[in-house]
Amino acid sequence: MVCNAQHRRYKMLSDSSTAVRLGDDVLQDWKLIGRGGFGAVYYARQKDWRFDVAVKMLHTNDSEQLWKEAQNMIRASSQFVLRVFGVYQGIPPGGTTDKRVGIIIEYMKRGTLESLLEVLPGPPPWPLAFRLAHQLALGMNFLHTMAPPLLHRDLKPSNVLLDDDLNAKLADFGLSRVSCSVLKNSGKTTGDQGGTIYFTPPEAFQLSYQPVRSYDIYSYGIVIWSILTGAVMPSLVALLVPLGERPLSDAVDQSQAEGLSDLVKLMERCWHQIPDERPSFGDCLEVTNGVFSRHEIAIRHAVDQVLSKLDSESQTQQNPKNACVLQSINAVSSQVHSRDIAHCHSIKKEDLHKKGPVDGVKLTKPLSNEEKAKFVDNHRANIIQEVSMAMAIIENLGNMVHPETYSEIQAKDKNQDKIRVLYSTTLHSGGVKVKAAFYDGLETHEPNLLEMMNRKSSP
Known part of the structure; x- marks a missing residue:
C-alpha cells in the first residue's frame, strides 16, 4: 500500500503539464553544492540541453512534499522566482542505492544573498542593496497578489538566489501555502508552522497562530536589515523577538546614501509588533521603487564592482598563497564577541577589520x-x-x-x-x-x- 501511494504521488509529480521528467541518463558531472534541514542540492550538467541545472532532493524522499513545492514554484513563475525545469527520478551519487525523486531547477552560480553578504566586508554598494530590496518586494508582491495569494513563509537571505548579474530570485517554496487570510472564514486550517527563528514574526510563536501575509512582511523587514548592514541578526535578539526585541536600526548609517532613511523607516514598519500595522508589499514597492530609481544610473558600476570582488575571492581561495591573507582577515573578524544584549548587534562588519578596540571590545590574537x-x-x-x-x-x-x-x-x-x-x-x-x-x-x-x-x- 505504501509503495502504491508513493508511486501515485510520483506519477502526479511527473505528469505535471509543465514539468519534464529527467533521469541519470541525461544528468552528469554531479556535485553536492549545499545541504540544509530539508535535504540536499546538487549541481549537474544536462547533457542534451548543454547547460547546468540544480537538483533539490529531500532527506526523506517525500515525493508529496516535493510535488507541493514544485507546484507552488510553477504557479509563482516569474522573473523573480527560481525556474523549475522538471522532476528527477534516479540514483544520485554519494553511496545511496535507492531511487530518489527531486526538483530540477535553475542553477545560480552566484549563490545566495547570504553567501554574498558573507563575502563582502559590509553591505553591498548602495545601488545594488536598493535593487535587491526592490526586487524582493516585487517578487513577494507577485506571490501575495496571486489568486489565491501564496505565502512564502521562509523568506531569508539563504532562500534568495542571485543570477549572473546579481538579480534576486526567490527560492525554496517547501513551506509555501495558500494565504490563511483568504481561508480564515472557510473553516480550513494551515497545518505545520515551519520557518526560521531569525525571520519569524513574534505572533508566530503562539501555538494557535495561523500564518497570514503579514508573516512574510515581517521576514522581509529583517532581510532588509541584513542587506543594509551586511550582518546576521544575533541569536540573543532572535530569542527575544516575541518580547519586542529587534536589531538596532542605528547599525545603518542613514547619512551614507539618499533614500536610506526611507528604507530604514520601511524596515521598522515591516517588523512592527502588531501585524495589522505592517504595510502590504504594494506599499513597500512605493518606497523601494522610489529609493532605487534615485540610484539606478549607478547600478551597472555597483554590480561590476561586486562581481569583480567575487571573482577575486574565488581566485584567492584557489591560490594557497593568497588564501593565507583571506584566512587572516576572516580570523580577525571572528574575534569580536557579543557584549550585553543592548549593543551586541550594533557592530558593523567594516569595523571588525579595524585595529584596536571596537566599541570597547579589544581584538585578541586569532x-x-x-x-x-x-x-x-x-x-x-x-x-x-x-x-x-x-x-x-x-x-x-x-x-x-x-x-x-x-x-x-x-x-x-x-x-x-x-x-x-x-x-x-x-x-x-x-x-x-x-x-x-x-x-x-x-x-x-x-x-x-x-x-x-x-x-x-x-x-
Whole structure:
C-alpha cells in the first residue's frame, strides 16, 4: 500500500503539464553544492540541453512534499522566482542505492544573498542593496497578489538566489501555502508552522497562530536589515523577538546614501509588533521603487564592482598563497564577541577589520586551527550540555557531515543528543579542520556561551 501511494504521488509529480521528467541518463558531472534541514542540492550538467541545472532532493524522499513545492514554484513563475525545469527520478551519487525523486531547477552560480553578504566586508554598494530590496518586494508582491495569494513563509537571505548579474530570485517554496487570510472564514486550517527563528514574526510563536501575509512582511523587514548592514541578526535578539526585541536600526548609517532613511523607516514598519500595522508589499514597492530609481544610473558600476570582488575571492581561495591573507582577515573578524544584549548587534562588519578596540571590545590574537580543536576537545562536556543552536552550527559544517550522520542527528529531539552524535562521529574522525570549523560555528551562533567558557578557562 505504501509503495502504491508513493508511486501515485510520483506519477502526479511527473505528469505535471509543465514539468519534464529527467533521469541519470541525461544528468552528469554531479556535485553536492549545499545541504540544509530539508535535504540536499546538487549541481549537474544536462547533457542534451548543454547547460547546468540544480537538483533539490529531500532527506526523506517525500515525493508529496516535493510535488507541493514544485507546484507552488510553477504557479509563482516569474522573473523573480527560481525556474523549475522538471522532476528527477534516479540514483544520485554519494553511496545511496535507492531511487530518489527531486526538483530540477535553475542553477545560480552566484549563490545566495547570504553567501554574498558573507563575502563582502559590509553591505553591498548602495545601488545594488536598493535593487535587491526592490526586487524582493516585487517578487513577494507577485506571490501575495496571486489568486489565491501564496505565502512564502521562509523568506531569508539563504532562500534568495542571485543570477549572473546579481538579480534576486526567490527560492525554496517547501513551506509555501495558500494565504490563511483568504481561508480564515472557510473553516480550513494551515497545518505545520515551519520557518526560521531569525525571520519569524513574534505572533508566530503562539501555538494557535495561523500564518497570514503579514508573516512574510515581517521576514522581509529583517532581510532588509541584513542587506543594509551586511550582518546576521544575533541569536540573543532572535530569542527575544516575541518580547519586542529587534536589531538596532542605528547599525545603518542613514547619512551614507539618499533614500536610506526611507528604507530604514520601511524596515521598522515591516517588523512592527502588531501585524495589522505592517504595510502590504504594494506599499513597500512605493518606497523601494522610489529609493532605487534615485540610484539606478549607478547600478551597472555597483554590480561590476561586486562581481569583480567575487571573482577575486574565488581566485584567492584557489591560490594557497593568497588564501593565507583571506584566512587572516576572516580570523580577525571572528574575534569580536557579543557584549550585553543592548549593543551586541550594533557592530558593523567594516569595523571588525579595524585595529584596536571596537566599541570597547579589544581584538585578541586569532586562534590557530589547532587551538580551536583543542578547545573543542577540552570543553566537550560543557558544549554538549549548554549549546542551544545545535542544528544551525551543524549546518555550518556543510559537506563535512556525512548524509547518514546528518539524518541521525536530525532524528534526535534534544540539542544535547544532537551534539553527542556529532562528537562521536564527525568530530571524532574529522580531525583539526572539522573541529576548527565547529568552533567557528560556536562563534557565530553561540557567542555568549563561547565567551563564558573562554573566561572560565582563562588563568
